[in-house]
Amino acid sequence: MGEASGAVEQLVEQLGRLPGIGRKSAERLAFHLLRVPQGDALALAEAVRRVREDVRYCEICFHLAEGPKCTICSDPQRDRSRLCVVEQPRDLMSLEQAGVYGGLYHVLLGRIAPLDGIGPDQLTIDVLVERVRQGEFREVIMATNPTVEGDGTSLFVSNVLSEFSVEITRLARGITAGSVLEYANKEILADALTGRQKF
Numbered sequence: 001m002g003e004a005s006g007a008v009e010q011l012v013e014q015l016g017r018l019p020g021i022g023r024k025s026a027e028r029l030a031f032h033l034l035r036v037p038q039g040d041a042l043a044l045a046e047a048v049r050r051v052r053e054d055v056r057y058c059e060i061c062f063h064l065a066e067g068p069k070c071t072i073c074s075d076p077q078r079d080r081s082r083l084c085v086v087e088q089p090r091d092l093m094s095l096e097q098a099g100v101y102g103g104l105y106h107v108l109l110g111r112i113a114p115l116d117g118i119g120p121d122q123l124t125i126d127v128l129v130e131r132v133r134q135g136e137f138r139e140v141i142m143a144t145n146p147t148v149e150g151d152g153t154s155l156f157v158s159n160v161l162s163e164f165s166v167e168i169t170r171l172a173r174g175i176t177a178g179s180v181l182e183y184a185n186k187e188i189l190a191d192a193l194t195g196r197q198k199f
């Protein structure tokens, strides 16, 4: 591609930076965007713009939100006596799709990973403790991923919360150890939630 197609080259370069997209795929996507109706291509650009300009973390639970609060924290129908602790917004979305949990969430925005230099201070544990201290929750469900780091994070958080009079449970081990909540199917997640056990 020569001077005349600088815009195309720029698009190919940007697409090629996405995870899993090599040079060939980036070119294919760029030419696809040139062929589809202009409205479709611009809708993609607009969706990217909106997600970066309008989406932020909920100031209460750290889920993704388009205002100060996420849709779950703003929903008066949610059960405010239960709190489910997850690593990432993606995990929360997987659990929501299982459709059996009506309580609130807290997103840690990561897991404790000493080998990657991620300690408890880099997560949202302080805010979680403050939420539990308010005393409205009867149960805190640990729903970190069933990995060594996820389990370690759960253990750390449950120790920190042990000073409060709240029941701490965790998901049943329906999910194969090492698998990630994000990829578990709905039925397995629903079973893991309904069969949760005392920590």
Ligand SMILES: [Zn+2]
Binding pocket: 058, 059, 060, 061, 062, 063, 069, 070, 071, 072, 073, 074
């Ligand atoms: Zn929220």
